[in-house]
Amino acid sequence: MLLPLARHMTASDIQRELCVANGTAKAHVRHVYQKLGIHTRNELFAMVDEVRRG
Numbered sequence: 001m002l003l004p005l006a007r008h009m010t011a012s013d014i015q016r017e018l019c020v021a022n023g024t025a026k027a028h029v030r031h032v033y034q035k036l037g038i039h040t041r042n043e044l045f046a047m048v049d050e051v052r053r054g
Contacts, residue, residue: 001028005041006048 004014015025038044 001032005029005032005044008045 001014004017009017011022011025011029014020014029015022018025033039033044036044036047038047
């Protein structure tokens with residue numbers, strides 16, 4: 001689930017790609033955010049950029 005988010009996919013994009021309900025996709029996104037200790041997409045993108053820079 002993290003890779004689609006890192007590719008700037010929305011919950012709706014993920015829903016269509018994985019053939020799951022929108023609520024399921026949103027729940028998975030919430031769980032990823034919780035595990036990473038973040039609250040927004042911008043925080044996620046900043047974290048991904050930091051990891052990519054090494």
